Amino acid sequence: KSIVVLISGSGSNLQALLDHFADQPERARISAVISNRADAYGLERAKAAGVPAHVLSHRDYPDRPSFDRALAEVINRYQPDLVVLAGFMRILTPEFTDRYIGRLFNIHPSLLPKYKGLDTHQRALDAGDTEHGCSVHFVTSELDGGPVIIQARTPILPGDSAENLAQRVHQLEHRIYPLAAQWFVDGRLQLEAGTVVLDGTVL
Numbered sequence: 001k002s003i004v005v006l007i008s009g010s011g012s013n014l015q016a017l018l019d020h021f022a023d024q025p026e027r028a029r030i031s032a033v034i035s036n037r038a039d040a041y042g043l044e045r046a047k048a049a050g051v052p053a054h055v056l057s058h059r060d061y062p063d064r065p066s067f068d069r070a071l072a073e074v075i076n077r078y079q080p081d082l083v084v085l086a087g088f089m090r091i092l093t094p095e096f097t098d099r100y101i102g103r104l105f106n107i108h109p110s111l112l113p114k115y116k117g118l119d120t121h122q123r124a125l126d127a128g129d130t131e132h133g134c135s136v137h138f139v140t141s142e143l144d145g146g147p148v149i150i151q152a153r154t155p156i157l158p159g160d161s162a163e164n165l166a167q168r169v170h171q172l173e174h175r176i177y178p179l180a181a182q183w184f185v186d187g188r189l190q191l192e193a194g195t196v197v198l199d200g201t202v203l
């Protein structure tokens with residue numbers, strides 16, 4: 001199976017996926033990494049792993065639809081079974097999300113449906129929440145709104161700052177993203193009529 005990963009930054013989730021799939025090249029591999037930013041550190045991680053790395057700057061395109069079309073063109077060269085958004089900080093058009101529906105994942109640093117969008121850690125603190133976490137979900141045209149596949153949670157402790165909370169949530173992200181991707185490439189996980197099915201059971 002072929003997995004294409006889209007990034008904009010550090011790429012620590014990309015690294016977790018590279019590490020996870022490194023020992024099963026016949027079954028599944030990260031076949032390409034695409035960043036919309038030339039300075040994304042994740043590009044170095046891709047190169048270090050011997051994975052083709054592309055930069056496609058949204059600034060080179062007049063509007064979102066044309067950027068998304070160019071993005072799809074690069075993605076499709078790798079005939080992916082799964083496309084993974086790993087800290088990819090661009091809103092995608094419905095044309096793009098529809099094209100990859102059921103084989104497009106995102107990870108979001110909150111317990112969805114709470115705190116869609118940015119600044120999730122600070123928002124969880126400000127709300128006085130007692131727990132926080134992250135979610136892997138199928139991407140639909142609704143931003144951070146697609147069906148959730150798996151979540152991981154951590155208690156919010158007295159004295160927690162947005163920074164150390166983010167760090168703990170990141171550790172959880174690195175555990176659940178490879179897990180969900182493995183389920184998918186093993187054919188155990190599907191999106192069926194808008195709901196998530198794992199091993200034949202609706203989640």
Ligand code: GRF
Binds near residue numbers: 010042173
């Ligand atoms: C993660 O917190 C992810 O949930 C969010 O962007 C961040 C990406 O981190 N969507 P990294 O680039 O994988 O280190």
